[in-house]
Amino acid sequence: MSDVFQFMKLSRNPGDKVEASVRKIEFKEIYQPLNAVDAADQAGRCLSCGNPYCEWKCPVHNYIPDWLKLVEEGRLFEAAELSHQTNSLPEICGRVCPQDRLCEGACTLNQGGFGAVSIGSIEKYITDEAFKAGWRPDMSKVVWTDKTVGIIGAGPAGLACADVLVRNGVKAVVYDRYEEIGGLLTFGIPEFKLEKDIVRRRREILEGMGVEFVLNTEVGKDISFDKLMSKHDAVFMGMGAYNAMRGGFPGEDSKGVLQALAYLINNVRQSMGTLPEGGVPISMKGKRVLVLGGGDTAMDCNRTAIRQGAKRVICAYRRDEDNMPGSRREVSNAREEGVEFLWNRQPISIEPMIGGTLAVRLAATRLGDPDAKGRRNAEIVPGSEEIVECEHVIMAFGFQVEAAQWADKQGISVAADGRTLAASHGVHKYQTSNPKVFAGGDMVRGADLVVRAVFEGREAAEGVLGYLGVW
Ligand code: FAD
Ligand code: SF4
CATH class of the missing domain: 3.50.50.60 (FAD/NAD(P)-binding domain)
Incomplete structure (x- = not known):
């Protein structure tokens, strides 16, 4: 059992930062990974608050104190399993979330000036190390249905939606106009915040889970939206905000x-x-x-x-x-x-x-x-x-968001500023005014954060599962 005063004896450690003189000439991540000892020590600083504010401030409501405890005890695979129950891209959020405004900003340790537990670095550590050690999402109990969903956009919203769908036996086919998956994770956020190999590895993991990617394919140009509607039992739009x-x-x-x-x-x-x-x-x-x-x-x-x-x-x-x-x-x-x-x-x-x-x-x-x-x-x-x-x-x-060119014809309601209207608390979460079409991420909220797009992609997948009668 850890020392209850560990938060006083050990200071906050998010991982060493590469010297500015070195990092400013290279396109590499600037924060070094934590090793197992530092991750466990840092996790041991958590006070296990009865009502963990960090969980509430985290947009996907990660079970933070629980996976910190598992890291402290060296139970890496269990931590990875738990972390994936709420987040489809934990190693990515661990890198790019503005933690000072989210989970770490809410950490009780800030109040005494002790410095928040470095939650983001530990979240990154869990998945990076678990993958290295061979952990993969367990798909052995998945019973596949005959349903398929077409997902437009391989950004965080689309990837998160696909993740939840395949875990529930629904085939997810993700279409993207770009040559690689990730949306703004690949074609926006630079390597010094997120190296592209991390996104490529996530692609391999998702493909291994049964997600199919159809890249270099723009819906509305290379394939029609009508075709997607006839091919799939439902469609999710996660097309981002690009105006x-x-x-x-x-x-x-x-x-x-x-x-x-x-x-x-x-x-x-x-x-x-x-x-x-x-x-x-x-x-x-x-x-x-x-x-x-x-x-x-x-x-x-x-x-x-x-x-x-x-x-x-x-x-x-x-x-x-x-x-x-x-x-x-x-x-x-x-x-x-x-x-x-x-x-x-x-x-x-x-x-x-x-x-x-x-x-x-x-x-x-x-x-x-x-x-x-x-x-x-x-x-x-x-x-x-x-x-x-x-x-x-x-x-x-x-x-700003540009409304999908097919919105009118398909009866998909759009706000005056171009955002697609999809209710977070409707009968089926994130369903649009066309019952077969769901939407989430930046195209619904407006330009925002990766973790919020992940949350909406996951929530929308639950909406789709309800609509398809799988849940
Ligand atoms: P996107 O990531 O934009 O993905 C949409 C995908 O849809 C794209 O791949 C696009 O090619 C595809 N698409 C669109 N139309 C079609 C079509 N017709 N057919 C096929 N494919 C289509 N957030 C953070 O949390 N931390 C950060 O550090 C951060 N940095 C950022 C830096 C930059 C430069 C930018 C621009 C944004 C940043 N953000 C950051 C915001 C974050 O990247 C977005 O909020 C998030 O990526 C939104 O996810 P999404 O899935 O909704 O959309
Ligand atoms: Fe949640 Fe992001 Fe913090 Fe991870 S880094 S716990 S996803 S707010």
Whole structure:
């Protein structure tokens, strides 16, 4: 039995972080894995609170104190089994969740200033090590039905839905327009947060469980939605949010101005060797780069540009550091790697100059009254303009959902902002207004987090199972 005062004797340990000077020249994960001893020691810091706030704050409601106990006792396979009961992608969430705002932010140890149990690193440890030791999801008791479900989108929502369906004997066929699975896990989140081998390994695991992937296949172009409806007993849509929001100021279409996701996808395809024929590799080597935005996407662009050898990377955001939407951890990592921040700045215009340089006019802002969501609006300070010169501007203002092109024809209701309407607490969870069609993830919630997409994919799968009469 562990020492009840372990949380005082051992400090929080999320795994060593690679030195900034080393990591800023490589596209590799920056946190080193915990070894078995450190994972057990760290797990032993858990107070086993009677009412664990970490579980409630975790969007998939992981059984955190229970699997921490199993790790402490060295019962790795049982921990992996338990962790997979609530999360379809635990090794991925362990890497990319903003734990400071979720599970770890709610850890009781924060209150005494002892530092939260490093829950994310342990979650990653459990699955990574269990897979290495040969553990696989146990499918031996699955009784296969004759039902099949077509899933559009191999992002976290689609993968989580497929995981729950096959575990319940329903064949899941996942269609994606890209050449690899993962959605934004592969074509968005860079390798320094999530190496692509982790996603490929999850693909092998899911295929081993009976999930079929039909890649390089865009529904609505390479195969019709009608065809999917006739082939399958139900359809789940997890197509994400890909409409890049615009700045609405002059010059944003100038040469040298890039959209964040196009830039990140280009970079990942360079390293995967899958740039399409005629595709030009984009590099920031030797360039001055201005990234506009304050979310996770902006941080990923900042840090990608640094790794590509940019001469200088500045990130400008219209609110202050306390009111930015991105994870604090990622801002701090970016800063350590050499990114400079200009808080309270709003772009006014971009003007191309002779020689290919861009002159970006920024105005200072101050925070006004809070909006409906409680976030304080940024107001421009008159007469505060300044000019930043650079070779490239990367626009990272977030994403909106584009309604599926077949929504109208199929009787699928869509909100005014493009999000597909699917009720989390309907008769069948996440069913749309077309009873045979379910939806979840970013296309229902709007651009959000991996773990919330996983939750909705899993919940929707339960809705589908009810609809098909399997449950
Ligand atoms: P997606 O991951 O977008 O997957 C949708 C899939 O549907 C894609 O593969 C797409 O190709 C496919 N698709 C769309 N239309 C069709 C069609 N017609 N036919 C076939 N396939 C189709 N979240 C975090 O929790 N932590 C992070 O650190 C983080 N970093 C991020 C960094 C960036 C740059 C971005 C853009 C997002 C980040 N997010 C992060 C958010 C997170 O990635 C998303 O919330 C999550 O991936 C949403 O999952 P999804 O399955 O709903 O959609
Ligand atoms: Fe924390 Fe995310 Fe894991 Fe939940 S899924 S325990 S929020 S890291």
